[in-house]
Amino acid sequence: QVQLVESGGGSVQAGGSLRLSCEVSEYIYRIYCMAWFRQAPGKEREGVAYITSGGTTRYADSVKGRFTISKDNGKNTLYLQMNSLLPEDTAMYYCAARSGDYCSLLSSIYTDWGQGTQVTVSS
Numbered sequence: 001q002v003q004l005v006e007s008g009g010g011s012v013q014a015g016g017s018l019r020l021s022c023e024v025s026e027y028i029y030r031i032y033c034m035a036w037f038r039q040a041p042g043k044e045r046e047g048v049a050y051i052t053s054g055g056t057t058r059y060a061d062s063v064k065g066r067f068t069i070s071k072d073n074g075k076n077t078l079y080l081q082m083n084s085l086l087p088e089d090t091a092m093y094y095c096a097a098r099s100g101d102y103c104s105l106l107s108s109i110y111t112d113w114g115q116g117t118q119v120t121v122s123s
Contacts, residue, residue, distance in 0.1 A: 002026055002097045002112040009093060009117030016085050016121070022078040022095030022114060029053055029073045033103035035110065036069060036080045038091035038119075047105025048093070049080065060105060063089075085121045092116040 003025035012018055020036070028034065035050035049059045049069040057069055068081040078095055096110035 002031065004095050004097060004112060004114035006093065006095050006114045006117040009119045011120040011122065012085055014085060014087055014121055014123050017081070017083045018085065018119060020080040020082065020093055020095075020117060020119075022080075024076045024078065024097065026076070027073075028071055028076045028078065030099075031097045032100055033098045033110075034069075034071060034078045035096045035098075035103070035105065036078075037094045037096055037107055037110075038089075039094070039116075040091040043091075045094070045107045047107065050103045050105060051078070052103050056103075058103070058105065082119070085119075087121050087123045090119060090121050092118050 005023045008020040036048040039045040051057045051069045066084045070079045094116045095114045097112040098110045
């Protein structure tokens with residue numbers, strides 16, 4: 001089982017930026033799909049972005065052009081750069097991993113999850 005530890009959350013004003021990190025317990029280049037999800041109070045968990053082992057990325061429409069997912073294979077770390085933050089971005093953010101042959105923004109396909117890091121954006 002892959003261990004995932006998120007960090008970098010915090011409180012910012014609208015328009016601000018944050019960078020989330022997710023430290024991975026094994027060689028990240030071996031993991032086919034890494035993703036970020038978020039869950040706001042009273043809402044379902046939603047996919048934010050994913051990146052494949054080959055570097056292909058996909059984003060939810062709500063964050064396109066504002067968020068960037070990336071990874072550092074040497075540091076076994078996944079990142080989420082979040083710019084132009086909006087109050088509706090407020091949520092607990094989770095990183096997730098799955099091995100296999102496809103990626104998706106559906107949470108049900110992911111087998112390993114971190115504990116989450118809170119992001120709060122005030123207006």
